[in-house]
Amino acid sequence: MNPVNYLYLAALLFTIGATGVLIRRNAIVVFMCVELMLNACNLAFVAFSRMHGNLDGQVIAFFTMVVAAAEVVVGLAIIVSLFRSRHSASVDDASLMKL
């Protein structure tokens, strides 16, 4: 199959993720949408790697996975501590500071 199709899929997934970040209200779901965006990037890397015939893109995909895992650790810690003190993970409820 033409590898370009994978690029279209990656762009689609990335857009879905970005839209999800903007419209969803639960911090966990927002965070999952960010992870979807990172995985869309991975797909793009691997597709480009196939097209260029070098391995850089595949190696980068591994780095991205590790970074995403580290981000999950930090992100869930922050979101869970917010949830425990407010009994809500809604990003709309977190509004102590406003302009």
Place this chain on the structure above:
Amino acid sequence: MSTTAVHSLWTTAAAAADPITKIDTPKIEYGQLAPTLIVVGAAVLGVLVEAFVPRKSRYHVQMFVSLVALAAAFAAVVALAAGDYGTTKAGIAAMGAIAVDGPALFLQGTVLLTALVGLFTFAERRLDPEAHGNRVDSFAAQAASVPGSDSEKKAVKAGFTTTEVFPLLLFAVAGMLVFPAANDLLTLFVALEVFSLPLYLLCALARRKRLMSQEAAVKYFLLGAFASAFTLFGIALLYGYAGSMSYATIARVVDGTVQDVTPALANTMGNDALLLVGAALLVMGLLFKVGAVPFHMWTPDVYQGAPTPVTGFMAAATKVAAFGALLRVLYVVLPGLRWDWRPVMWAVAIVTMLGGAIVAITQTDIKRLLAYSSIAHAGFILAGVIAATPSGVSSVLFYLAAYSFVTIGAFAVVTLVRDAGGEATHLSKWAGLGRRSPLVAAVFAVFLLAFAGIPLTSGFAGKFAVFKAAAEGGAVPLVVIGVLSSAIAAFFYIRVIVLMFFSEPRPEGPTVAVPSPLTMTAIGVGVAVTVVLGVAPQYFLELAGDAGVFVR
């Protein structure tokens, strides 16, 4: 772009064959990477200290480890600079991953000094009243305990402190050392995450106003992760465009001077679309980190909610590192796209300068006011970035050095003004501060005048250098707008000074805590640098001028 610039996205299978024999043995220049390695090593050591050293002595051990590591790393930077690695011996280290050149060393030195001063404000334990006979710092007794719960009270009673902030600070510094020196896009991304993740955590660790602190951390984290996903997609597209992560290779492909173009496959794809979209997304991620309009929405909330020592460090060091990376990306990777990115950066600089200055006028919280002021300053620095000349680079370097010390000093003063609920950050409580504590108010006035860019302060020298470079680079309208928004910004800085000195103190007003020598040193260094760089900037301008050439 000429037709030769269009290159192949495909290679034949033969070129990729026999990959095993082609792998070179990695060659690591440990000496040239010493500053980063020392800081990373100390950060890992700090984690071990958390695990094995008894709780009572952790604070002192952590403080010692961090202090020694930052000082040693700064000494290593000075040694490298003295060994001409910033000028004649500038080169690429670690298999093309990290550049060791003038701007990298200058910014690494600035980040390390900022972190050293920031460390003093982190370690301050005399501002809050003692809790159950234990001295406490600005950080939560136990971050995992729910605010106001029994477990939090127990943790406070037992005298816990979050000494993890020291290794977190060191990890953030390590990322910031790599960020402006990164010479390929993968290193750039990893460094971005390495310095961002500890900062997200540090934001959540305030001892007072914990709900606000956690809220700031969630906002910073979600928006930061969102922005770094965009950065990563931009990197993916640039990789797709050039077939390499290396800055030099991408720049050559943009210029059209790359060797192995296969004309038969040259037009399989709209390559310029990949380049333009990829570069836009990458620069967007960097502009998020420097807090430029329209990517600034996180700045005021995070600056207000985070513990003030963290705010000071973050405001100063993140800006230094992120502007360093932005300069390198624009000047090393994308000089061939200059006519495309300059108009965009013009627009961003104008809305950043004006937006930051105008919205700051309406602020009533001193930390938010300083946050909007930092946005305006990001705009001024962008004016120097746009110059795209050697004097543009050196003026930005000088501005960053001057700005970071003013910022960290100003936030250190904010930690001193306190009432029963912790820091009194509302501006109305600062009324008449100059009558009650003339020294603190005078020091803060010096910082505000430096922010405003009044002559004889470092802010003036920095602004003058940046605007001069911008004007020479042909951006005269930008300079006019810059001076105009400086005038707007001066209005609210002066308003705070007037509030402090010429209004009656309120009877229930805040008290000014007497800090330990740690915070005094931080503030003292801030004032000294502000005055020295303002009165005699020539030596430092020359230093920045010598450091102004990127290696490719």
